[in-house]
Amino acid sequence: MVANQLPEFSAARLFARRSLYGRMVEANGAWRVHLNLALLLVILVLGVLAPLLPLQDPVKPDPLGSLRPPSSEHLFGTDTHGMDVFARVIHAIRADFALALSSVVIGALIGAPLGALSGYLGGWFDNFTTRVTEVFQGFPQILFAMAILAAAGNTLLNVVLVVAFYNIPVYSKMVRSVVVPLREVEYVQAAKVASVPTLGIVFRYILPNALVPVFSQLPLSCAYAVQMIAGLSFLGLGVTIPTPEWGSMIQLGANQMIFGHWWPSVFPGLALFLSVWLLSNVSDLLKSLVVRRS
């Protein structure tokens, strides 16, 4: 019977496990993937290598050379303190991304297990956490952050904790939505029967499934975290003088903008806008993987 010798290449192609990257390219078109990933990589590399690059000292004030328009010597001009805006924009990548990433990771590390537990245990605990996350989702983010920072003191750590605080509900909700349908799946029942402790089940069996959605949500949360941190430092909270950070640079330049000195505010804003744009694009690309899997 000829039937069961199917041509080798067709079956392989249909069901073989291609690398995540391959599937991402296949789902979204090559140039879109390459462009976004490349640009984001450029920004991260610039951020990491900032001190080694041939840039001017980002925190060197020069009162005599303050508010100079963009020129060959100062690519993005200078701000009111006379510091080089271009160098500060590049160095700000460190401050913004580091703060954003740490707050998102903390948020995820707390939110994901919480979501997994509440999804798996169900009952009053699940109800309670969902209700609490819904309430906190509604909190006015910037206002509440201001209140907390006013209460707990305006330090960098507090800023990271506040922004992390806002990420917890995002991740707990997401993980819970992945975990709930898994509760009845056979291998989870099997593990239960084999008297694997509840925590073991949740962390070894269930949580790994939620890794891809969590992983794909990370860049988007980073995007929101960067915007939030910039917003807070625009209000003078968090980053101290003279650390280069986009939000505080925009605020420093804001007053001059009306009098025609646009560059101290516009360039950090552009950098912030580009980073958030790229992060949300990358998150979409990763999300397209998740959709295909479930």
Added chain:
Amino acid sequence: MNGRSLLLLGGLILVVAFVALKRTRISETQDRETDVLVIAIASDIETLDPPFSRFQRSNETNLNVFDQFFRYASRDTGKGYRVADVGTIEGAAIESWDWLDGQRRLALKIRRDTVFAKTGRTVTADDFACWFERAYGTDSGTLWNVETAKITKAEKTGDYEMTLHFSDPSPWFFSLFRDQSQAPIDHVAAAQHVESDDEWATRWLSKNDVGSGEFYVISWEPGVKMVLKANSKYWAGRAFFDEVELRIVPNSTARALLLREGEVDIATDLSTDELQALRGAPDVKVLSIPTRNQMILGFNTNTPPLDNVKVRQALSYAVPYELIHEGIFKGRGLVSAGPIPVQGRFHDSSLWPYAFDLEKARALLEEAGYPEGFELTLDIAQGQPLTEQVAVVLQDTFSQIAVKLRINPQSSAIFAEQLGTLEHQAWMRDLLWYVDDPGYTGELFFKTGAVSNWMGYSNLELDEVIRQLSVMVDPAGKARLAETYQKLIITDAPVLFLAELPFEIAMREEIDGYVQLPDNLLWYYPLYRKKDR
């Protein structure tokens, strides 16, 4: 498809709206018959009860709403503004006076037929007597003036006479009693609002002015605006403007824009960048007047390492005085040279040894035992662009002698409170010396335990010099004492004298008659609007 047509329609409406809005250049302001002086101010008035006002904004309003005991005469500088002549005193609420038995007693004649604007009662000696009682009763700012002027007793010696008794001759009596808080209020009206827990009616008086000044308050929308009306029965004649509108615009840039757009006549508390931008604008003028306002960085002399005098001297050498003067203040104002302002009497520049010399600074630090430097937190008040710019420059130069300066902007309320409780390791703010007299400054700032000694600084020898200065009337003696006063403070260096700031105010071209007072308060009375434009 209805979606597409909807979108095109929406786009069309937007374009039409934009063009319509652009075309209708309806004047932004509604013209009114009465001539109103509009001033953009930074924050609301704290209180209308002068003894309890801590902030410049309330002092200014009280200056214009109450009639002070005395005032300075003013002289024209020929540069478009007049300046208070600190040497000549004129009577205001007090008509005339004369010293008795060697300046131990002062007989005051109260100006007759002057009236409290809101209540219509005539001002009598009783109001003055009650003013003194209230000063003692409330233990507030006015009492400090009375005690510093060494007044022991104030007695009413007639319907319109008062006599003040002094423990010693007081060289600063007039400069103290021209202060905005030294002004009679209608004690009968105040008495009606006394309450069980508020015997001096402070709560009522903070919201209601019962003075006999050039203006009185007719409307007050907290956080939005306050309107003053000219007192037509003022003894020196009614002010030029019918009304003065104080419009609260917290954002300094917004104030500058309001002025440039012609929506306000005067804009106060602007940053150097905004003033720089306004200098080029049409129909706007910026007055820049040298004053005795110094930018000062104070150390808490009780906490190491700042308790070590060598460390303080080292930091005095690490200040780029010229760069601050030229770069940040664009050459306006003066380079500071010691505790007495450069233009003040008895100032002696030869005594000032410090200049920007990092080598000397490093050497002194080594001597002091801090070769590898130390950490220092500098607290400043938020929303002060000038202070922040100076702090950033210092941060850079101090880092070159391994002193790591952390700048900590605080809210103005917390900054002020922590000054009082000596909680700052180092602080920086501009300080205005009202009275051009080293004794007064010493009494207020450098004497051990002085009210504004925010450095916790104490030098007994200096205390003795200040005590002598406070009773010395003879100029030659004062000069000798002032010299030792400057030497002691300069060598001890409890504070850094960073720069002498000009007082800068921006107003419309047609506003004239500005008089610069020593306390930089804006006096509305002499201002008028030139009509020929």
Added chain:
Amino acid sequence: MALLEISKLEVTFASGRERLNALRGVNMAVEAGSRTAILGESGCGKTVTALSIARLLPSTASVLGGKIVFDGRDMLALSEEELSGIRGSQLCMIFQHAALALNPLYSIGRQIADVFQHHFGGGQKAAWHKAIEVLAATGIPNPEERARDYPHQYSGGMAQRALIAMALVAKPKLLIADEPTSGLDVTTEHQVLELIQRVVGDLRATLLLITHDMAVVSAVCDRVVVMYAGVVMETGTVAQILEAPANPYSYELIKCFRHSKRKQMPFIPGRVPDLREPGQGCCFAPRCPRAEAICSREDPPTLEIGTGHFSRCHFGEP
């Protein structure tokens, strides 16, 4: 003259970056007044054929070639406006999951009334009464009450009746039913099939029934079109196909149904071919018990076995 004629219809679907050839040259004719069934395993292209007739293919599908002539007009050439003129009044389609095929946010009565109002005009009131009337005609208990209900309050069978009521209102010439009863239990299935026959009879319309269940075909239809992997294997009357299937695929298919009474259900070994391959020769060759060398080399011709009985195979009989 045939009410509907499909000749060499080719349709492909885009999925990701590959193309699936769903129909590879389908030829079919449906006589007016007849009750024709399209029979085949799932994935053989029977639903795609139905959707192509009514031009309801999803956006990922594209018609590469062929003609669909319905009532003398080439459906593929018509514009959207002309199409909406034909749909409903001339040709109607009802679907498998009836509950999903009804708008969840409008009451059943309202949806039926809309169809009536569009095709025959008249006020809301008249249309509402018409809706209740047709609902009653399909045997739904107390129709006034049920007309106000929403689709989620209807069972599978009831929803199917509502759809059929909609067709009743539209009075089409051709009713295409795409596996209308496969989701239902046996008794409801029987009632619905019975209802479809009565409606088609009342409207003197033509029925095109898409199904994979031989029992349904023999109960309801008079002609059968057997399809496999996007190609028509055999067409003929129910009797011809059942008694003397000329095509090996039909023969195997019928064998499976005959034995269904026994416990062990025989099945045709092997798998449905990969639709992405253009494929050489007869697509059933890999699974055909009588396959010969020629089968996988040349495309089999369509031979006429008897009157109106055609089979696509190199050999005349199984």
Added chain:
Amino acid sequence: MLESARQWCLFLLKRLGFLCISLIGVSLVTFVVTHQIGDPVYLLVGPKHTQEMLDNMVRELGLDQPLYAQYCRYISRLAQGDLGVSRYTFSPVLSDIRLRLPATLELSTYALLLGVLWAVPLGLIAGRHKKSWAAKFADLSARAGASMPAFWLGLLLIFVFYAELHWLPAPMGRIGRGFEVGTVTGWYTIDSLLAGNWSAFGSSVRHLVLPALTLAFTTSPSILLITRNTMAEVMKTDYIRTAKSFGMPPQTISRYAVRNLLVPVSTMIAMTYGYLLSGTVLVEVVFTWPGLGFYAVEAMNHSDYEPIMAVVLLSAGFYLLVYVLSDILSAIIDPRIRVGG
């Protein structure tokens, strides 16, 4: 009908219950934060004080009682509208809020309207015609709006339309100087119309354009995306295919599709409105718009915590209220939600 009436009560009860629990949760959080903020006693007593004055102040404020007692006192104080006294405007917070709430409401409502007028039609078209230029443009503008920081966009617009082009007035408050508008509703646009003062109306509209545009562009992407995605999905559903198969005209098909769109889109619009009240903080700071956000920032700059807490409580409460209202609205539109409870 009784049956659905009972259904409705059950549904409403459940939703209002949720609202109460959440409000209590919110007030708990704000109470804890206020309580932590630091000892108000020192601030109230003032620098020159004796220990004895300190003690009776503590007793007076009830700080020595157990925590839950203080919380009850806090709630009772809230109930009577006593939100504390602001230390820098020297007036009760409630009157400050009453003065500034209309400003924020006016700005947020116009921003929402602009956002919806922009996002919904564009989303509809992009959803129906996947490949068209509208779809590309919608995707681009949604991404740009979502990634652009509102405060920076505000500055940019000020620079272009005020500093350079002088089309629009300077970003200072809600209206030009000298306009008497009266306070019927507190909304300058409406009050000026009621007063028939056209120049005041023109001025208040001109002051509204830029802040509303900024807010609309940065908060409407979520509405745009959900409209587009839901529309795309609905067009692929069976019931739309059935409607087509019965030859329904495009208008009816759109009506059928849009009805199914109402629930997700209206919920998102409600969410955006709830968020807007607190999201305008930064835009208000940039445009010196005397609303709640600016009031909270000013309070923060003066380390005055009572107003911040009051504004946080108010906006969280407003968000939850809008959340519940949108739930009820969805239940009206979609019977299935009513059954689901």
